[in-house]
Amino acid sequence: IWKTMLSACNIHKNAEMAQRVFKEILEIDPNDSACYVLLANVHASAKRWRDxxxxxxxxxxxxxxxxxxxxxxxxxxxxxxxxxxDRSQ
Structure with missing residues (x-):
């Protein structure tokens, strides 16, 4: 459910909510690379380049x-x- 919420934050460009959801996900799995990438994409959609x-x-x-x-x-x-x-053989 948390990843679904993070995806919704991306669609709606809600970086503040995305950050809160991301913290919840980290409590469950601190090495979930997909969530880091998605959070970065949320910030990029909101033009928050420093974030x-x-x-x-x-x-x-x-x-x-x-x-x-x-x-x-x-x-x-x-x-x-x-x-x-990958290279063709």
Whole structure:
């Protein structure tokens, strides 16, 4: 439920509420990288660039790593997956 609320804060550009929700999420899982990224995106949507920087620095200081996105697609009946940095063989 907390992540849903954080996403809603992003949609409505409510950075203050997002910060409160983020703190609740940290109580449950302090290493949830997706929540750090989403909070940074909320601040970016609200043009709060200093706050974006603070969230990113906090991630770095706490060694919280963003998980790379993975894409999946089907081609000729076979499912392929790739992530940024993969090379074709």
């Amino acid at each position: 974006v920087s603070e969230v990113r620095m906090s991630m770095r200081d706490k060694n919280v790593k963003k998980e790379p996105g993975i894409s999946w697609f089907e081609h000729k009946g076979e499912v392929h997956r790739f992530k940024m940095g």
